[in-house]
Every structure is written in structure tokens, then in C-alpha cells.
Amino acid sequence: MMMEKPQGAPHPRLLLWTLLVVYIFNFIDRQIVAILAEPISRDLQLSDSQLGLLTGLAFALFYATLGVPIARVADNGRSNRSRMIAVFVAVWSVMTALCGVAQNFWQLLLARIGVGVGEAGCTPTAHALIADSLPPEKRAGGIAFFGLGIPIGGLLGTLIGGGMAEALGWREAFWVVGIPGLLLAVFVWFFLKDPRLGRAAPVDAPPRLSMWASLKLLATSPAYCLVLSGASLVAFLSYGKGVWVLVYFQRTHKLSVGQTAIWVGVILGIAGIVGTWLGGWAADKFGSKDRRHMLTLPAWAMVLAAPVLFAGYMVDDWRLAIALLALPTIANSAYYGPAYGAAQVLARPDTRAMAAAWMVFAQNLIGLGLGPLLFGALSDMLKPEYGTQSVRIVLYFAAWAGLVPALLFWLGARALGREANQKEAMNASVAHAG
Numbered sequence: 001m002m003m004e005k006p007q008g009a010p011h012p013r014l015l016l017w018t019l020l021v022v023y024i025f026n027f028i029d030r031q032i033v034a035i036l037a038e039p040i041s042r043d044l045q046l047s048d049s050q051l052g053l054l055t056g057l058a059f060a061l062f063y064a065t066l067g068v069p070i071a072r073v074a075d076n077g078r079s080n081r082s083r084m085i086a087v088f089v090a091v092w093s094v095m096t097a098l099c100g101v102a103q104n105f106w107q108l109l110l111a112r113i114g115v116g117v118g119e120a121g122c123t124p125t126a127h128a129l130i131a132d133s134l135p136p137e138k139r140a141g142g143i144a145f146f147g148l149g150i151p152i153g154g155l156l157g158t159l160i161g162g163g164m165a166e167a168l169g170w171r172e173a174f175w176v177v178g179i180p181g182l183l184l185a186v187f188v189w190f191f192l193k194d195p196r197l198g199r200a201a202p203v204d205a206p207p208r209l210s211m212w213a214s215l216k217l218l219a220t221s222p223a224y225c226l227v228l229s230g231a232s233l234v235a236f237l238s239y240g241k242g243v244w245v246l247v248y249f250q251r252t253h254k255l256s257v258g259q260t261a262i263w264v265g266v267i268l269g270i271a272g273i274v275g276t277w278l279g280g281w282a283a284d285k286f287g288s289k290d291r292r293h294m295l296t297l298p299a300w301a302m303v304l305a306a307p308v309l310f311a312g313y314m315v316d317d318w319r320l321a322i323a324l325l326a327l328p329t330i331a332n333s334a335y336y337g338p339a340y341g342a343a344q345v346l347a348r349p350d351t352r353a354m355a356a357a358w359m360v361f362a363q364n365l366i367g368l369g370l371g372p373l374l375f376g377a378l379s380d381m382l383k384p385e386y387g388t389q390s391v392r393i394v395l396y397f398a399a400w401a402g403l404v405p406a407l408l409f410w411l412g413a414r415a416l417g418r419e420a421n422q423k424e425a426m427n428a429s430v431a432h433a434g
Contacts, residue, residue, distance in 0.1 A: 144280020162261020
């Protein structure tokens with residue numbers, strides 16, 4: 001798509017591609033533990049609840065909590081957001097490599113917390129950079145392009161992790177994905193430029209809001225609250241399914257770690273890439289004419305996905321199961337660009353990183369923090385009755401739960417249309433008075 005360059009910004013293609021690579025590394029290091037969960041569990045003698053803690057809450061608690069104050073720094077006009085990202089890439093890469101030397105649950109837990117601390121500075125800061133580099137009608141697509149790092153990183157993490165675990169071991173897998181991140185950090189430090197630096201601040205800019213004032217302002221927006229709630233529930237289900245569907249194919253369908261990485265990881269990873277791109281494209285194409293339609297695709301796609309997802313978990317042929325899961329994965333991945341694009345529509349220019357950070361906070365604390373953990377805890381509860389099929393039963397419930405965020409996005413679309421129209425009318429009134 002054509003990229004227009006706002007005054008003072010570097011070429012957006014270079015910025016977007018650099019940030020995409022950063023986010024790919026981010027998700028490789030974040031998600032590789034999912035495909036390694038079974039070998040780690042066998043080696044360190046962990047329960048499903050402990051696996052859920054390692055793959056979710058241990059990372060998410062620090063990732064989500066620290067993201068908000070970091071976003072506050074990023075929204076400061078004097079901060080170099082590109083250099084901030086470089087430092088955080090280096091931190092999470094070192095901590096990922098240290099996961100490979102852990103000798104027990106507690107050491108691995110601390111290393112995963114370190115990964116969460118490092119990655120906390122990536123997403124809100126990157127969203128603010130993108131919003132400052134693209135015109136409003138291109139932002140959802142730009143954010144969705146950045147969001148491709150989620151499925152691409154998850155896919156590469158699954159492939160690399162699964163292949164390395166079978167060839168050398170799970171410890172070596174962490175080293176292989178962690179160490180190259182240091183080279184990426186050096187590249188970002190020297191070559192990624194912040195479009196805000198050197199740009200004069202608007203003379204009539206409103207006073208900068210405090211962290212809590214920005215939250216209060218966003219909380220008064222029904223559209224923002226509905227979108228945030230829908231995105232958080234999507235994250236809860238996606239992160240829970242993302243970890244436990246890999247375990248499910250190994251336990252129920254008896255696939256090896258390598259087979260799971262190749263078949264499940266590749267096919268569902270490609271489906272996630274298609275869905276993320278499609279969501280951003282649709283949000284820009286239809287949302288530019290009517291803001292409500294930024295959220296139309298994710299709302300209806302999730303409704304259609306629920307029964308197909310349930311069927312995918314029910315069938316006993318693993319090939320058919322993967323085929324059935326591909327379409328819902330496309331549908332459930334389409335929310336990223338529309339949801340975060342809507343947040344930028346609703347945010348003031350000086351609260352762009354904060355608008356993304358509060359969504360990241362809710363998504364990761366609820367989604368990544370509780371999704372894998374509660375899925376694992378529920379699996380442990382069902383094990384006495386269902387044995388190795390306990391994960392399958394949990395996934396049955398997760399399939400139909402996707403109808404809840406679909407409803408929230410539908411309501412959010414209506415609220416977004418009203419608020420966007422009010423904002424445009426207010427801006428037109430101010431311009432006319434001037």
C-alpha cells in the first residue's frame with residue numbers, strides 16, 4: 001500500500017519493517033516456551049499449573065504492569081523512543097538465553113520474569129512511533145503490519161523451538177533465539193529514527209496529562225472500554241489456546257514435538273498472518289468511510305469461528321483437526337489492527353503510547369497472565385475424570401467463549417462511530433472558530 005510521510009518523519013516503510021522485525025523477535029522469545037512446555041515439564045517435573053504460570057502469569061504480570069510507566073516515558077516529547085526500544089530488545093534477549101541455563105522451576109520463573117520486563121517497552125512505544133509516522137487513514141493497516149510479528153514470531157518460535165528441542169534439547173533452543181537479539185538491538189540503536197525528534201511541538205498543544213489522568217480520560221470513552229474489554233478476552237482465549245493446543249496435539253493426537261511444530265505451528269501460524277493482515281486491510285478500507293466498520297470484521301468473524309473451532313477439537317483425525325482450526329485462526333487474528341487502530345482514533349496525540357499501553361496492560365494481565373494459567377489449572381482439575389483428554393475438554397469451552405468478545409466488538413463499533421463523529425464535529429467547530 002502507498003505510504004504517505006508526515007512532515008518530519010522518516011520513510012514509514014523503513015520504520016514499519018524495522019519494527020516488524022523487532023516484534024517478530026519479541027514473539028519468538030515470548031512464545032517459544034509454549035512448544036517447549038512438554039520437554040521442560042518432563043525434565044523439571046512440572047505440573048500443568050506450573051507450566052501455565054511459566055507460559056503466562058510469570059511473564060505477563062511484569063510485562064503488563066511495567067508497560068504503563070514505560071509508555072508514560074515514551075509519550076514525553078524529549079524521549080528517544082527508538083533508543084528505548086533498542087535497550088529493551090537487548091534486555092529480553094539476554095533473559096531469554098538465561099532460560100536455557102535454568103536448573104529448576106524457580107530459576108526458570110525468574111528468567112521468564114526478566115523476559116517480561118524487557119518486552120514491556122516494545123508494543124506501546126512502537127504503536128506511538130507508527131501513529132506519528134502515518135496519516136490517520138493508514139494507521140490501522142500500519143499497526144496490523146506491525147502486528148504480523150505475533151503470528152510470524154509465534155510460527156518461527158514454534159519451528160525453531162520444536163526443531164532444536166528434538167535435535168539438541170530445549171535449553172539450546174533458548175540460546176539460539178535469545179543471542180541474535182543482541183545484534184538486532186545494535187541495529188535498532190543506530191538505524192531506527194524517532195520521527196518526533198527535531199519536530200517543533202505545536203504551539204497550542206494542551207497540557208500533558210498525568211498517567212492516571214490519561215487513564216481517566218480513556219475510561220470516559222465507552223468505545224475504548226468496549227474495545228479494550230473485547231481485546232482482553234480475545235487475548236485470554238488466544239494465549240490459553242496458543243499454549244494448550246500444542247500440548248493437546250501431543251497428548252491427544254500423539255504427535256511429537258517436531259511434528260507439532262511443523263504441522264500445527266506452520267499451518268496455524270500462516271493462518272494467523274493472513275488474519276492479522278486482513279483485519280488491518282479491512283479496517284483501513286471500510287473504516288476510512290465510517291469508523292464503525294473498523295471493528296465489523298473481527299466482530300462477525302468471531303461469531304463464525306466458534307462452531308468451526310469446536311468441530312476442530314472434536315474430530316479424531318489430527319490432519320482434519322488442523323484443517324478445521326485454520327479458518328477460525330484467521331478469523332480470531334483479525335482483531336489486532338482494528339482494535340489498536342481504534343485506540344489511536346480515540347487517543348489524544350500526547351497519549352498515544354498510553355492508549356496502547358493500557359490495552360496491552362489489560363490484554364496481557366488478563367490474557368497472557370490468566371489464560372495459560374487457568375487453562376492449565378482447569379486441565380489439572382479435569383484430569384482425574386478425563387485423563388489425557390482433560391486439555392481437549394478445556395478447549396471445547398474455549399471455542400464457544402469466543403462469542404463474548406464478538407459481542408463486545410459489535411457494541412464497540414457502534415460506540416466508536418458515535419465518538420468519532422463527535423470528535424470530528426468538535427475539531428471542525430474549533431477550526432471554523434479559528
